[in-house]
Amino acid sequence: METERLVFREYTKNDFEHLYMMTSDPNVMKYIRHGNPWTKEETMQTLERFIERNKMGTGLFLAFDKEDKQLIGTSGLIPQVIEGTNELEVGYWVRELYWGQGYGYEQAKAWKDYGLQLGEKRLISLIQHGNEGSMRVAQKNGMIHEKDVDIIGKNVAVFSIEV
Template sequence: MIETERLVFRKYTTNDLALLFGMTNDPDVMRYIRHGRPWTKEETIESLNRFIGWNEDGIGLQLAFSKEDGKLIGHSGLIPQTVEGNQEIEVGYWVIKEAWGKGYGFEQAKAWKEYGLSQLGLSRLVSLIHHGNIRSMKVAEKNGMKHEKDIDFNNKNIALFSIDIL
C-alpha cells in the first residue's frame, strides 16, 4: 500500500460509488476534468467500474484519505492513456474542494511519480492538464515535469507535461 506523510491510499471497490459521486458531482472539482462539467450518476458508475478494472493490473486511481482523521482528500494514481497513438502512463490527481490549497495535489502526484519510476521501473510519465488549470500545472512542474507540448486529447486542446528518466 502506498502512503505519504499525511495520506493513505486504497483501491476503489464497488462500495465507493457515493465517495466518487461526491467528487464527480462537484462543478468546481470537475471544471478541468474530461468535459468540464459534473458527471451524471451513470457516467460515475461507468468510471468507477473502469477504475476498479485498472487496479487489477496494478495501475489505476486510488482514493486518498487523511491519516489524521480518515476523511477523503481526493484520488490519484497512474492512469493508462493513449496519447497521439502512443501508450502513456499519466500521473493523475484530484483534490476535493474542502482540501484545496493544502499541498495535497503535490503530495499525491509526488508519491505516484516516485512509485511509477522506482517501484514499477517506468522511464516516462505524463500529466494531461486542461489549459487554465494553473494549480495542476504548478503541481506538475513542482513534481519535476516539464511542459512538453499542447495536444488534442478527447476533442480538447490540453497541455502535456512529462518526465523522462533515461
C-alpha cells in the first residue's frame, strides 16, 4: 500500500535496526505500551510478533518516504480485545524527526480507508492520555472520543469511527 508520500511494507527479520530506531527513542515511546524505551530483547520479541501478524495481513507495517527512502514510522491495523469485544485498531507511530509534518495523519487515514475498503464497519484508535498530537490525528481522521478504558495498567482513550 502507498500514499502520496509514503510506501508501506511488511516487517522482515532484517528490520531490527529500523524498529529499534523507534523503540529506543524515549520521546517516540512515551505513549506506547509502558511508556519507556524498549530493550533490544523486547524489540526483537516484538519484531517477531509483527512479522507473524503481517503474514495474516494485520499488525504494524513500516512506512518509508517514497523519495528519499527514509523510515518515517510504522502503522497498520491491529487486532485488539477491548472489554471483551474484538476490535480493529488504526495504529501509527512517527519518528520524532518527522513530527509535525502530517505523517501521522497520512498513515492513519491510509489505514482507516483500507480497513473500510475491507468491509470493516468500525475501527478504533487507542491513545494514551496526554498524547494530544495523536488525539488530533484521530479526530482529523473522523474518529470521536468514545470512552476511556484501562489497558495494561493505563487509562487509555478509545477513539472510534463507525460506518
